[in-house]
Amino acid sequence: xxxxxxxARKLHFDSDDKSRSxxxxxxxxxxxxxxxxxxxxxxxxxxxxGFKKEIRDKVIGFGSHIQITSFTGNSTxxxxxxxxxxxxxxxxxxxxxxxxxxxxxxxxxxxxTDNDFIAMVLKGVEGKYDFSFFESNLVEGTVPVxxxxxxxxxxxxxxxxxxxxxxxxxxxxxxxxxxxxxxxRKFKISGIYQTNFVDYDKIxxxxxxxxxxxxxxxxxDQVSGGxxxxxxxxxxxxxxxxxxxxLVSHTDQYNTSYYxxxxxxxxxxxxxxxxxxxxxxxxxxxxMGVVSAFTMISGLLVIILERTNMIGIxxxxxxNNGSIRKIxxxxxxxxxxxxxxxxxxxxxxxxxxxxxTRFIKLDPENYELDSVPILLNYGYIILLNLGTxxxxxxxxxxxxxxISRMSPVKSIKFE
Numbered sequence: 001x002x003x004x005x006x007x008a009r010k011l012h013f014d015s016d017d018k019s020r021s022x023x024x025x026x027x028x029x030x031x032x033x034x035x036x037x038x039x040x041x042x043x044x045x046x047x048x049x050g051f052k053k054e055i056r057d058k059v060i061g062f063g064s065h066i067q068i069t070s071f072t073g074n075s076t077x078x079x080x081x082x083x084x085x086x087x088x089x090x091x092x093x094x095x096x097x098x099x100x101x102x103x104x105x106x107x108x109x110x111x112x113t114d115n116d117f118i119a120m121v122l123k124g125v126e127g128k129y130d131f132s133f134f135e136s137n138l139v140e141g142t143v144p145v146x147x148x149x150x151x152x153x154x155x156x157x158x159x160x161x162x163x164x165x166x167x168x169x170x171x172x173x174x175x176x177x178x179x180x181x182x183x184x185r186k187f188k189i190s191g192i193y194q195t196n197f198v199d200y201d202k203i204x205x206x207x208x209x210x211x212x213x214x215x216x217x218x219x220x221d222q223v224s225g226g227x228x229x230x231x232x233x234x235x236x237x238x239x240x241x242x243x244x245x246x247l248v249s250h251t252d253q254y255n256t257s258y259y260x261x262x263x264x265x266x267x268x269x270x271x272x273x274x275x276x277x278x279x280x281x282x283x284x285x286x287x288m289g290v291v292s293a294f295t296m297i298s299g300l301l302v303i304i305l306e307r308t309n310m311i312g313i314x315x316x317x318x319x320n321n322g323s324i325r326k327i328x329x330x331x332x333x334x335x336x337x338x339x340x341x342x343x344x345x346x347x348x349x350x351x352x353x354x355x356x357t358r359f360i361k362l363d364p365e366n367y368e369l370d371s372v373p374i375l376l377n378y379g380y381i382i383l384l385n386l387g388t389x390x391x392x393x394x395x396x397x398x399x400x401x402x403i404s405r406m407s408p409v410k411s412i413k414f415e
Contacts, residue, residue: 004323008330011307027302027335033295034339034388035346037288041384042347044284049380050373052274056233058197058368059270061133062204063263064227066240068092068247071257077106077121078179081222083252091246092228097239099231102129105212105224109177111205113165120161122175124209130229134193134206141169141191146208155187155207159194168192175205177215185211196364222254236262292339292388293395300332300396329396336392340385351376 070082084103092101105124110117131143134156144154157167167173169189177183187207195201213222230239240262247258264271304311307328314324351374354360358371 004326005330008327008334011327011331013334027299030295030299030335031339031342033292034336034392035342037292038340038343038384038388039347039350040288041285041388042343042381043350044281045380045384046351046374046376047372048277048281049377050375051369052277053375054369054373055197055270055274057133058195058200059267060229060233060263061137061195062197062200063266065230065233065236066228066243066260066262067225067266068228068243069225069259069261071259077108079106079224080256081216081218081254082225082256082258083219083221083223083254084226085221085253088247088250088252088258091250092226092243094246095239095242097230097232097235098228100130100229101226102126103209103223103226104129105209105216105218107177107212107215109175111161111165111173111175113167113173116165118161118164119203120157120175120205121203122155122177122205122207122212124207124212126209134191137193137195138191139194141189144190144207151210151214152208153186153188154190155205156191156193157189157205158201159192160198160201161205162189162192179216183215185215196370197368198364199368236264240265289388289391292392296332296336296392296396297398299335300328303328303331329393332396333389333393336389340388344381344385348376348381 068082068084070080072080089101092098103126107122107124109120109122111120125146127146127148129146134143138156139159141156143156144152146152146154162168165173167189169192171189172186173189175185175187177185187205193201209223212218212224213220228239228243230236240260244260247260251257311324315321354372355374355376360372362369362371364370
């Protein structure tokens with residue numbers, strides 16, 4: 001039998017009121033400190049992971065994981081053309097991480113109604129384009145029907161543009177495109193989307209790529225670029241580098257070089273901002289760890305103080321300092337366990353409530369989201385629990401050495 005564990009259990013769990021005197025307000029504060037610390041850490045990690053995923057998915061939804069464009073192109077939406085032949089597609093799909101590849105073109109313009117106007121970017125796509133991102137964010141209508149044999153006048157616009165210009169599903173509008181001369185095109189709204197990613201919602205209209213080819217006078221195989229969707233986002237840098245080295249020596253039939261960039265390179269400011277959030281999480285984790293450590297240290301010292309007589313008796317009976325320290329470390333582990341149970345229950349409950357009800361709202365103008373996002377990674381939650389246990393016990397080894405300095409005679413006489 002483990003004598004130290006037996007004594008610790010009797011001291012902590014015995015129903016006798018006198019034996020349970022260690023459960024003082026200070027100990028309750030220690031339990032609360034562990035619980036609050038773990039709850040805050042779970043919430044912080046879940047919110048930051050959710051925020052990063054939601055923002056990342058929206059940026060990728062508008063621009064894919066990797067884009068291949070003309071090397072001579074610029075950073076505006078008025079692009080230089082490039083063409084893709086079958087051998088290039090074969091090279092792209094030779095990467096096992098590539099899930100889908102589609103062509104796109106962009107053209108800046110202006111939507112003009114009788115009462116107002118707004119600048120926009122027409123993004124032209126093919127009939128095989130994966131509209132799942134926009135379908136999941138549709139608030140009204142359907143995605144446009146695009147085929148290879150004829151022009152489609154159907155487009156989807158954002159709710160921001162629709163509200164600004166007082167447009168509805170089924171309405172027609174005229175767009176003007178200005179470069180060397182002014183060209184006008186009439187479109188019909190098939191659907192209205194809302195991603196709350198305001199910077200993109202303000203400008204993007206999604207329609208048929210053939211309109212942009214005709215506006216720019218491009219050949220039927222020329223586009224602004226190609227978009228690659230990957231199976232695993234975590235391998236985005238590796239896939240982008242591999243494609244770069246595979247395509248660096250290739251040109252299209254018009255002798256145009258290919259330029260490969262990941263979405264992180266196209267939008268460095270957004271992904272740098274998301275990386276900064278990791279620093280905030282570490283700051284929260286460190287602060288909560290310090291708070292939990294101080295509450296546990298104070299709690300253990302109170303336990304030792306309240307059981308000074310018992311420590312003296314055990315020493316007089318021949319128990320060594322190491323065994324007595326184990327008793328109090330076991331008691332501390334029980335307290336930590338209570339704190340972890342409460343912290344997990346409260347933290348996970350709040351996460352699930354927010355995940356499914358979204359009762360805490362955000363201003364999309366400032367946060368690009370309409371509510372606090374939650375992403376539960378149970379691997380991280382297990383690590384948080386294990387880290388809390390290990391860190392707390394390591395920190396408590398120091399205060400437990402107070403026991404070795406106690407004299408048996410003075411301890412037995414202590415009141």
